Amino acid sequence: MLPYSKQTIERDDIEAVAETLTSGWLTTGPKVREFENTFALATSSIYAVAVNSGTAALHCAMHAAGVGPGDEVIVPAITFVATSNAAIYQGATPVFADVDPTTLLIDPQDVCAKVTSKTKAIVAVDYAGQPCDYAALRQIADANGITLISDACHSLGGSLNGQRVGSLADFTCFSLHPIKQITAGEGGMITTNDPDAAKRMREFRSHGVTTDFRQRDRLATHRYAMETLGYNYRLTDIQCALGLSQLKKLTRFTRRRNDVARFYTSLLEPIPFVEPLGNRDDVLNAYHLFVIKWDEALTGISRDEAFQQFREKGIGVNVHYQPVYQHPFYVETYGDQNGCCPNAEAAYNDILSLPIFYQITEADIRYVVETIEMIGASATSATMTKNAA
Secondary structure: OEOOOOOOOOHHHHHHHHHHHOOOOOEOOHHHHHHHHHHHHHOOOOEEEEEOOHHHHHHHHHHHOOOOOOOEEEEEOOOOOHHHHHHHHOOOEEEEEOEOOOOOOEOHHHHHHHOOOOEEEEEEEOHHHOOOOHHHHHHHHHHHOOEEEEEOOOOOOOEEOOEEOOOOOOEEEEEOOOOOOOOOOOOEEEEEOOHHHHHHHHHHOEOOEOOOHHHHHHHOOOOOOEOOOOOEOOOEHHHHHHHHHHHOOHHHHHHHHHHHHHHHHHHHOOOOOEEEOOOOOOEEOOOOOEEEEEOHHHHOOOHHHHHHHHHHOOEOOEOOOOOHHHOHHHHHHHOOOOOOOHHHHHHHOOEEEEOOOOOOOHHHHHHHHHHHHHHHHHHHHHHHHHHHO
16 A cells, blocks of 8 residues: 555664664653754754654643633644644633635634634644745734744644744644654654743643753752643653654755655646645645545545545545544534534545655656546546436
């Protein structure tokens, strides 16, 4: 099965992990801070805080932003559930904003319409790897005294008007899962320019304790203080060693994903029943995903029927994502919200994520596009035959 994404692990990555395994430090050691400092430089931010997942990164950002019971957090309807779950972890209520039908990025106009006196934060999701309209979102946030959080779990390596993702919001959250641009096995990172917020997040990731083992060892003391309720969200030195090695390749990996996206786009252009998502002129898209819209009206078969046929042909397409509020937990907890985000609901019925990753070959891409043509042509022919009968 040709996967929709996969990690790229090279010899130097293995050597970096092996070196750390024999260093004497497996966790809470020097590689953590080295990875944080290097990551901050790579994202044009001042502080970076390493955690064990993108979900943990979002939760830490919510904590540092002071999100709590009674607050509302505006999130896009099209995203992975972790984006809105993180607000719930803090006792807040997620409020869903619609997306732009061309890019599936959060719609600033709908965000503005959904701001209330209870709104504590806006979370912008760089869907598929394309940075959101942060200028418009910043204007809304500043006008209302709201924290702007970037869920950049798809967009490490991207930029907006030459400004790197990681420096576009008050907090930026990244994922280091194997299918992302770079990986630490699992892991996450939060970037910010606020020193107090960085300190709060470092404490939050380690049970709310104000010092770590290395600091206590340096001070020759056994005493520590837990000042807030935190979690065990720490990232190991082993994972940070892998992350550091991978981070050196981010530019190369991003360039390759853009090459793949361009090749897909050129091959798909003559096909009338599929359309890639729109790409804004002022962005460098990191292309975590390459998403197309499938036109059921032109082919006569649904996206789900096409999905099954792709799988039968050995192509592991995927769908990202169902509107969050349609999941059973959200329906049971917050009620039926269907109709609140019509663009998101319409898009969900059409979107397919095609395979995109560093090692994908030109032959793989051509096979995917040929399969698209074959599925569409056979479906159209069957519909015409049925109508004629």
